Amino acid sequence: MNTVPRQLAKHDLRPFILLVVLYFLQGIPVGLAFGTVPFLLKSMAKDTTFTQLGVFTMATYPYSMKILWSPIVDSIYSRKLGRRRSWIIPVQLVSGVMLWIIGIAISRNIIFAGVDDIYYLENSTPSNMNITTLTACFFILITLCATQDIAVDGWALEILSKESLSYASTAQTVGLNTGYFLSFTIFLTFNSGHFMNKYIRSVSQEYGLVSLSGYLKFSGLVYIAVTLYVAFCTSEKPTNAMELPTKKSDERIGDLIDLNFDTNPAHMSLANVYRSFFKILKLPSVQTLMIIHLLTKFAFQCNEGATNLKLLERGFKREDLAITVLIDFPFEIIFGYYVAKWSSDASYNTRQVSRSNILIRSLVGEAGILTPWLWGFLGRLSAAFMANILIAKFPTDGEITQGYFIMVILQHLLGSFMSTVQFVGMCAFQTRIADPAIGGTYLTLLNTLSNLGGTWPRILVLWMIDHFTKYECLVSGKTSNAIIGQASCKAAGGQWTMVRDGYYIANSFCVLVGCALYFGFIKKRAQQLQKLPASSWQCH
Structure with a gap:
C-alpha cells in the first residue's frame, strides 16, 4: 500500500503554488454564484421567495454537467501550447473579460440594478430584479469556470510528482476556499457600510468599501494577469520517452513536465476518450x-x-x-x-x-x-x-x-x-x-x-x-380567509403573518x-x- 510523505516534496513547491492560484481563480465565480448573489437577493429584497432563489441555482448547473464536455478538453489541444494550457489560457482570458463586462453592466444598472445603490445607501430597494437575466450571465460564467476546472484537475495529476500527488487535493482545498471566501464572506464584509462603521472605521460613512461592480472588474483584471503569467512563464514539455525530470528542472516553474502526457494522437483521440469514459x-x-x-x-x-x-x-x-x-x-x-x-x-x-x-x-x-x-x-x-x-x-x-x-x-x-x-x-x-x-x-x-x-x-x-410555509392575513386582530396574498393583505390594511415555517x-x-x-x-x-x-x- 502506497504511503504519503509527511511534507510536500521541495521540488513540488512551485507547481503546488501554481495549482493553488489556479484553483483560487476558480473559487472567485463559484463564491459569487453559490454565495454572494443569493445572499444579496435575499438581503436586498426580503420578499424574494426561496423558489426564486432556487431558479438562480440553475446558474450553478454547469458544475454538474461538465462531464459532458470533459473528454473534449482531455483530447483536443494544441501541441505547441500543451494539453492543459491549450484550455486554461483561453478559458481564463474569456472569464476575465466576462467578469469585467458583468461589472460594467451592474455599474450601469443594466443587470442586477440597485445592488450598488445598496452599497452606497443600504436603504434603497433594487429597481430591476430580473433573476432570469442574472441567472443567464452567471450560467455562462460558471460554464467557463467548470471548463477551467477540468483542465486544472488534469494538470494537477501531471505537474506534481508521484510522492506529492495526494497534496493536489490540498491545493484544491486551499485555492478554492480562499477564492470562495474572498468572493463571498470577505466581499460581503467590506461591501457592508454597517460592518465597516462598526468594526473598522473610526469615522462613520454611508457606504461600504467595495461595490459589487468594482469587485467584479477587479477580479477580471486578476484573471487576466494570472492568465498572462501562465501563457508566458509556464510550459508543458511532452516526452516520448516519458523521462523523469531532473531535480533542477523540477524546481523551475517554467519547466513543468507533463509526466502523463500521451503523445500518440490515436490514444488521445476524442472517440477513444469518450470510449474510456463509458468504460469507467x-x-x-x-x-x-x-x-x-x-x-x-x-x-x-x-x-x-x-x-x-x-x-x-x-x-x-x-x-x-x-x-x-x-x-x-x-x-x-x-x-x-x-x-x-x-x-x-x-x-x-x-x-x-x-x-x-x-x-x-x-x-x-x-x-x-x-x-x-x-x-x-x-x-x-x-x-x-x-x-x-x-x-x-x-x-x-x-x-x-x-x-x-x-x-x-x-x-x-x-x-x-x-x-x-x-x-x-x-x-x-x-x-x-x-x-x-x-x-x-x-x-x-x-x-x-x-x-x-x-x-x-x-x-x-x-x-x-x-410549499410548506403557511401565511395568514390578520385584519383588526382576526384572521381573514377571504384575503389571499401579501399584496392584497397590505391593501386591505392587514398584517401578513407566518403561521407555519416550512x-x-x-x-x-x-x-x-x-x-x-x-x-x-x-x-x-x-x-x-x-x-x-x-x-x-x-x-x-
Missing part, C-alpha cells in the same frame, strides 16, 4: 461511488442553502452574519492541510481504530482513507440538526444576545469545517483511484457527480420551504433522510470501496 461508467466500483455522490448531500441542502437566508429573514444583521462566516475562513485553510494528511494511508498505519471501541466502529466502521469523509458526513448532519434549534431560538424581540451569537458561530463553524473534511477526504480518495491515462476525464466525472449531488436537490428543497419541515425531512441513507447504505458502501484494489478502478 461500467465499472461496479465507480457505479457505487456514483450513487453515493448523488445521494449523500441531500441531508445538508436545507441547512446549507437556506439557514443563513432564514436568519436574514428573521432580522439577523448582515454585518453580524458576515462576522460569523468570516471566522470560518482560517479554519478552512489551516485544517484543510491536516485533513489531507489524515486521509493518507500513512496516517492509518499508526491510527487504527481499536476493535474494542464499539461506539466508533458503529459510527464509521473500520479505519481507512474514507474515514474522515464519514466523520464529515456525521458532522454536517449534526450541524443541520442544530440549524432547526438555531432558527427556533431566534430572539422574538430581534435583539441578538452574546449567547445566541456564539451559538450561530458554533453552528456555522461545525458545518463549514465538516464540509471541508468531506471535501478534502473525498478529493484525496479520488486522486488515488483515478486512472492517470485519462486523469482529467476521470476526476471530472467523479467531481461532477459530487457537484450534482449538491445541485439537483437544492431547487427541490428551496421549493419545499415555500423551513423546519424541509430541514427535518432532509436530516431524517440523511440518517437513513448513512446507516442503511453510505457507511457500508464506503467501507467496501476503500478496501478495493487499484485494479478495480482502472478501465484498461
Whole structure:
C-alpha cells in the first residue's frame, strides 16, 4: 500500500503554488454564484421567495454537467501550447473579460440594478430584479469556470510528482476556499457600510468599501494577469520517452513536465476518450461511488442553502452574519492541510481504530482513507440538526444576545469545517483511484457527480420551504380567509403573518433522510470501496 510523505516534496513547491492560484481563480465565480448573489437577493429584497432563489441555482448547473464536455478538453489541444494550457489560457482570458463586462453592466444598472445603490445607501430597494437575466450571465460564467476546472484537475495529476500527488487535493482545498471566501464572506464584509462603521472605521460613512461592480472588474483584471503569467512563464514539455525530470528542472516553474502526457494522437483521440469514459461508467466500483455522490448531500441542502437566508429573514444583521462566516475562513485553510494528511494511508498505519471501541466502529466502521469523509458526513448532519434549534431560538424581540451569537458561530463553524473534511477526504480518495491515462476525464466525472449531488436537490428543497410555509392575513386582530396574498393583505390594511415555517419541515425531512441513507447504505458502501484494489478502478 502506497504511503504519503509527511511534507510536500521541495521540488513540488512551485507547481503546488501554481495549482493553488489556479484553483483560487476558480473559487472567485463559484463564491459569487453559490454565495454572494443569493445572499444579496435575499438581503436586498426580503420578499424574494426561496423558489426564486432556487431558479438562480440553475446558474450553478454547469458544475454538474461538465462531464459532458470533459473528454473534449482531455483530447483536443494544441501541441505547441500543451494539453492543459491549450484550455486554461483561453478559458481564463474569456472569464476575465466576462467578469469585467458583468461589472460594467451592474455599474450601469443594466443587470442586477440597485445592488450598488445598496452599497452606497443600504436603504434603497433594487429597481430591476430580473433573476432570469442574472441567472443567464452567471450560467455562462460558471460554464467557463467548470471548463477551467477540468483542465486544472488534469494538470494537477501531471505537474506534481508521484510522492506529492495526494497534496493536489490540498491545493484544491486551499485555492478554492480562499477564492470562495474572498468572493463571498470577505466581499460581503467590506461591501457592508454597517460592518465597516462598526468594526473598522473610526469615522462613520454611508457606504461600504467595495461595490459589487468594482469587485467584479477587479477580479477580471486578476484573471487576466494570472492568465498572462501562465501563457508566458509556464510550459508543458511532452516526452516520448516519458523521462523523469531532473531535480533542477523540477524546481523551475517554467519547466513543468507533463509526466502523463500521451503523445500518440490515436490514444488521445476524442472517440477513444469518450470510449474510456463509458468504460469507467461500467465499472461496479465507480457505479457505487456514483450513487453515493448523488445521494449523500441531500441531508445538508436545507441547512446549507437556506439557514443563513432564514436568519436574514428573521432580522439577523448582515454585518453580524458576515462576522460569523468570516471566522470560518482560517479554519478552512489551516485544517484543510491536516485533513489531507489524515486521509493518507500513512496516517492509518499508526491510527487504527481499536476493535474494542464499539461506539466508533458503529459510527464509521473500520479505519481507512474514507474515514474522515464519514466523520464529515456525521458532522454536517449534526450541524443541520442544530440549524432547526438555531432558527427556533431566534430572539422574538430581534435583539441578538452574546449567547445566541456564539451559538450561530458554533453552528456555522461545525458545518463549514465538516464540509471541508468531506471535501478534502473525498478529493484525496479520488486522486488515488483515478486512472492517470485519462486523469482529467476521470476526476471530472467523479467531481461532477459530487457537484450534482449538491445541485439537483437544492431547487427541490428551496421549493419545499415555500410549499410548506403557511401565511395568514390578520385584519383588526382576526384572521381573514377571504384575503389571499401579501399584496392584497397590505391593501386591505392587514398584517401578513407566518403561521407555519416550512423551513423546519424541509430541514427535518432532509436530516431524517440523511440518517437513513448513512446507516442503511453510505457507511457500508464506503467501507467496501476503500478496501478495493487499484485494479478495480482502472478501465484498461
